[in-house]
Amino acid sequence: MTAPVRRGRPRSENADVRILEAAHELLVERGYDRFAMDEVAARAAVAKTTLYRRWPTKDHLLVALVAKIQDEVSVADTGDIRRDLSVYLTAVATGLDRMRRVGRDLTGEEDRSAGVVAELVAAAARHPDVGDVVRNLFARRNALPLALLDRARERGALAPGTSSEVLFDQLAGALYYRLLVTGAPIGADYVEELVGQVLAGTGATRHPERT
Amino acid sequence: MTAPVRRGRPRSENADVRILEAAHELLVERGYDRFAMDEVAARAAVAKTTLYRRWPTKDHLLVALVAKIQDEVSVADTGDIRRDLSVYLTAVATGLDRMRRVGRDLTGEEDRSAGVVAELVAAAARHPDVGDVVRNLFARRNALPLALLDRARERGALAPGTSSEVLFDQLAGALYYRLLVTGAPIGADYVEELVGQVLAGTGATRHPERT
DNA sequence: ATATTTACGCAACGGTAGTAGCGTAAATGG
DNA sequence: CCATTTACGCTACTACCGTTGCGTAAATAT
Numbered sequence: 001m002t003a004p005v006r007r008g009r010p011r012s013e014n015a016d017v018r019i020l021e022a023a024h025e026l027l028v029e030r031g032y033d034r035f036a037m038d039e040v041a042a043r044a045a046v047a048k049t050t051l052y053r054r055w056p057t058k059d060h061l062l063v064a065l066v067a068k069i070q071d072e073v074s075v076a077d078t079g080d081i082r083r084d085l086s087v088y089l090t091a092v093a094t095g096l097d098r099m100r101r102v103g104r105d106l107t108g109e110e111d112r113s114a115g116v117v118a119e120l121v122a123a124a125a126r127h128p129d130v131g132d133v134v135r136n137l138f139a140r141r142n143a144l145p146l147a148l149l150d151r152a153r154e155r156g157a158l159a160p161g162t163s164s165e166v167l168f169d170q171l172a173g174a175l176y177y178r179l180l181v182t183g184a185p186i187g188a189d190y191v192e193e194l195v196g197q198v199l200a201g202t203g204a205t206r207h208p209e210r211t
Numbered sequence: 212m213t214a215p216v217r218r219g220r221p222r223s224e225n226a227d228v229r230i231l232e233a234a235h236e237l238l239v240e241r242g243y244d245r246f247a248m249d250e251v252a253a254r255a256a257v258a259k260t261t262l263y264r265r266w267p268t269k270d271h272l273l274v275a276l277v278a279k280i281q282d283e284v285s286v287a288d289t290g291d292i293r294r295d296l297s298v299y300l301t302a303v304a305t306g307l308d309r310m311r312r313v314g315r316d317l318t319g320e321e322d323r324s325a326g327v328v329a330e331l332v333a334a335a336a337r338h339p340d341v342g343d344v345v346r347n348l349f350a351r352r353n354a355l356p357l358a359l360l361d362r363a364r365e366r367g368a369l370a371p372g373t374s375s376e377v378l379f380d381q382l383a384g385a386l387y388y389r390l391l392v393t394g395a396p397i398g399a400d401y402v403e404e405l406v407g408q409v410l411a412g413t414g415a416t417r418h419p420e421r422t
Numbered sequence: 423a424t425a426t427t428t429a430c431g432c433a434a435c436g437g438t439a440g441t442a443g444c445g446t447a448a449a450t451g452g
Numbered sequence: 453c454c455a456t457t458t459a460c461g462c463t464a465c466t467a468c469c470g471t472t473g474c475g476t477a478a479a480t481a482t
Contacts, residue, residue: 008428009478015430033337036468047431052470115336121391122333125326126244135394159411166385166401166408172392173384174377180332181387183346190377197377200370201412219458220448226460247438258461263440423482430477439467447460452453 011054018044019051023065032062032119059123063130066120067137071095075144081152085195088145089171093186096179118180142168158202170198222265229255230262234276243273243330270334274341277331278348282306286355292363296406299356300382304397307390329391353379369413381409 022043026035037058041048055061073091076084099116124134149164158167174194178184233254237246248269252259266272284302287295310327335345360375369378385405389395 005480006428007426007480009430009480011429037470038468048470049432049472050430053429056470058469115333118333118336122326122329124394125329125391131394134392138392162408162411163404166404169385169388169405170381170409173386173388174380175384176392177380177384177387180336180391181345181349181383183335183342193374193377194380197373197412198381198409199412200373201408201410216450217458218450218456220450220460222459248440249438259440260442260462261460264459267440269439426479426481428477428479430475432474432476433472435470435472437469437471439469440465441467442463442465444462445460446462448458450455450457452455 015044015046015050016054019046019054020065020068023061024069027062027065027116032116035062037061057127059127059130063120063123063133066116067133070137070141073141073144075148077148077151079155081148081157082195082199084148085145085171085199086191088148089175089191089195090188092172093175093191096175097186117176121180142172158199162202167198167202171195226255226257226261227265230257230265231276231279234272235280238273238276238327243327246273248272268338270338270341274331274334274344277327278344281348281352284352284355286359288359288362290366292359292368293406293410295359296356296382296410297402299359300386300402300406301399303383304386304402307386308397328387332391353383369410373413378409378413382406 019040022040023035026040026043030036035058037048037051040061041051051061055064073088073095075088078084096117120134124131146164146168149158149167152158153160153162153164171194175186178186178190230251233251234246237251237254241247246269248259248262251272252262262272266275284299284306286299289295307328331345335342357375357379360369360378363369364371364373364375382405386397389397389401
């Protein structure tokens with residue numbers, strides 16, 4: 001798949017590794033907004049121009065980094081759609097909260113920290129190509145839970161007319177809305193109530209059905 | 212309520228007006244990220260220090276500006292909760308889309324523009340006090356539709372157990388999720404489907420009831 | 423071997439956010 | 453009238469993002 005045999009001096013893979021490691025450290029230490037390209041270059045022992053040869057802006061670098069390190073959220077399919085969704089969304093909420101706190105932990109200073117998710121959203125809005133990466137990221141991330149909903153409908157656990165996509169928007173949207181906009185807490189009880197209320201209209205059985 | 216009779220030279224109200232006007236113009240022309248404080252100062256014929264005496268950062272200024280100019284979205288209560296919600300959410304979606312395009316219109320250049328909403332969300336995550344302003348903004352903005360849902364439940368058009376707040380999260384959340392994260396389009400048809408699916412579980416009558 | 427191509431490091435630069443120091447202007451309090 | 457207090461304008465400064473120019477290093481092509 002990849003033996004392009006390019007002409008000039010090849011990119012230093014070593015530099016790639018060192019840059020991404022330094023960036024990872026720095027993101028965790030400082031958060032998105034206090035993250036400085038100059039310091040990445042210094043820590044990776046690389047000229048700043050080498051950074052910009054690979055990623056045109058700080059946003060591009062950080063989105064690429066997050067895309068690389070984002071942990072997959074596993075999806076269980078026990079046949080009990082209500083339970084499976086609760087478990088999945090709770091895991092997502094935990095992950096989001098951890099992302100939100102990145103850069104806040106080691107500094108006892110004034111809380112000017114990032115909110116990585118919010119910054120990624122802004123970066124996606126600033127640069128169309130970053131937006132593509134972010135949307136792709138979420139598309140891959142959401143594929144499994146969407147498939148879960150589709151299977152549930154096929155087995156008759158959801159009303160046939162309901163759209164999996166809209167259903168997922170209701171669930172994930174509520175979480176992100178609270179995280180990014182209202183700042184309201186997202187506890188296990190909230191997730192439970194949300195899933196219950198979303199599934200109430202779908203004819204989901206309160207107890208699991210087997211295929 | 213306010214005659215504090217302060218000691219020294221008073222703030223120039225004239226400067227306040229000129230600054231906010233200049234900022235408004237500049238935000239519309241350039242969008243959030245290309246908005247430059249230096250240029251605001253120049254256009255308002257004011258020293259840059261005068262800006263920073265009033266708002267500690269660019270984010271603070273722009274959030275204050277948006278809070279000031281945001282247009283109220285009116286809420287009709289015809290007794291048909293399904294219809295009222297559709298109308299309301301469509302108005303919100305239109306407003307959001309207009310906000311998203313701010314700064315893109317007059318430049319034929321490369322599309323690096325802002326997405327005011329995304330930047331506000333990021334600003335709220337960066338500065339706790341800006342977060343307070345933003346949350347307050349949304350709380351006021353959402354008061355009327357929430358009251359609409361409460362009245363609907365009281366008159367029996369919604370199942371008694373359903374939470375207005377969670378219900379609203381499903382609706383607004385789906386919109387903002389599409390706007391900020393997935394970038395999926397938000398048409399009138401989508402709003403219709405969303406409202407239908409959200410209300411399906413609430414026992415909302417398909418035709419209005421009168422009290 | 424030599425030419426070509428691409429990457430690297432280095433240094434300097436322009437643009438923007440935000441800060442600091444200082445002299446001056448406009449208000450209040452005695 | 454005069455001291456005090458706060459606002460204003462001006463200049464200069466630091467920090468960071470992103471760019472440019474140039475000399476050098478490492479690969480391929482002939």
